[in-house]
Amino acid sequence: METTRRTIPSMLRETMLPDEEFGDLYHRLVGTSNIIQKIESHMRMCLSQQSFNAWSLRHYSKLSESVLKRSLLFLGAPGTGKTITAKGCADHYARTENSPVVFLEVGEPRSKFVGESSKNVKAVFDYARSIAEQRKVVLFVDEFDSVGVSRDTNQMHDDVAAMVNTLNQHMTSLQTNPNVFIIACSNLERRIDHATKRRFDFTIEFKRPDADQRKDLLTRLLENYNFDEDEIIRAAKKTKDYTQDDITRVVNLAVENAFAENAPVTNEHLAEAIEDIKPTGEYA
Structure with missing residues (x-):
């Protein structure tokens, strides 16, 4: 019997996990071990039904009803590691649980055409639901504030309000699906609809790295450029308020400048790069 081939919506990018690229991201996470542990535990509780059932039967006389919404909201300034944490933790789950996971990354579902935004949101959730009939799914929505935008304004277009209503309805309907886990990211919390925020189990704030981080x-x-510990400590002090992405860009610029001079990377190159690259602004 032939199966109907599902057509992936144009605003979705699909990756089968485990994946080497995603696995590499997991090892790049710095200073978020407590956050990672919390995410991994929650993801396992939501997606590993067998583990949850075993725990429930061990501690209770009957199977406990899960009230989990199977969704997390990541908040923080751009470059603080929200996206790589989502991808890295999803890949780590697939590897440690030996369970293939389909990672669905949502692009921009909003459309300039009336009624299309709601249809796009529905298409995303319908596709995730269809995949979940056979596999675990992590649905990842970056810049979530553009989709779950607050309706607390008289200037909101009816089409946008309809899109948010559709989003809320489908998030609620997926909460009973043990094969779907939603991760949304935003750096503009104040723009997210209050009713939409209530559909997440909890939020996780990603902060800028401290001096040790x-x-x-x-x-x-x-590690490959022969810097001693004192030089690294000085650079860490100079990059106060920088995000992980900011610091990565600083090092990349220092390497690029050294290459242009056909010289080894020095502390001077690093200092110049810190001067050129300013820390990313705060989120609201």
Whole structure:
């Protein structure tokens, strides 16, 4: 019997996990071990039904009803590691649980055509639901504030309000599906609809790395360039308020400038790059 081939919506990117690229992201995570542990535990509780059932039967006389919404909201400034954490943790789950996972990354579902935005949101959730009939699914929505935009304004277009209503309805309907887990990211929390925020189990805030975390990140990024510990500590002090992405860009610029001079990367190259690249602004 032939099966009907599903057509992936144009705003979705599909990746089968485990994946080497995603796995590499997991090892690049710095200073977020407590956050990662919390995410991995929650993901396993939501997606590993067998593990949850075993725990429930062990501690209770009957199977406990799960009230989990199977969704997390990541908040933080751009470059603080929200996206690579989502991808890295999803890949780590697939590897450690020996369970293939389909990672669906949502692009921009909003459309300039009336009624199309709601249709696009529905198409995303319908596709995720169809995949979940056979496999685990992690649905990842970056810049979530553009989709779950607050309706607390008199200037909102009816089409946008309809899109948010559709989003809320489908998020609620997927909460009973044990094969779907939703991760949404935003750096503009104030723009997210209040009713939409209530559909997440909890939110996780991604902060800028502290001095020790910056030192750890710089040590990893500069490990092949013969920098001593004192130089790295000085660079960590100079990059206060920088995000992980900012610091990565600093090192990349220092390497690029050294290459242009046909010289080894020095502390001067690093200092110049720090001067040229300013820390990313705060989110609201």
